Amino acid sequence: MIDYAFYKRVMEFLANYLGLKDRLLFMNVLRYDEVLNGVKVLVAVYQVGTSEVVAYCAVKFDNAMGRAEPTCSKDEEYVRRVYEEMT
Secondary structure, three states: OOHHHHHHHHHHHHHOOOOOOOEEEEEEEEEEEEEEOOEEEEEEEEEEEOOOOOOOOEEEOOOOOOOEEEEEOOOOOHHHHHHHHHO
């Protein structure tokens, strides 16, 4: 289960990364897995009101290095492949 603090951190990070911090967005966590030195998440980011998909994102959070590696696209299949290849 993902706690609110992690959800908020991921959503804020992705909103800034996508250049959408001034828009109302919501995020659906599709997958969450632990990996060496951190976690990886697969999310869908939507526009509030229209429920339009803004992007699908695969993000690996590396706790040892203190950084995040995002890959975002509107192509869900591509992002799912990227997510599966993250270690």
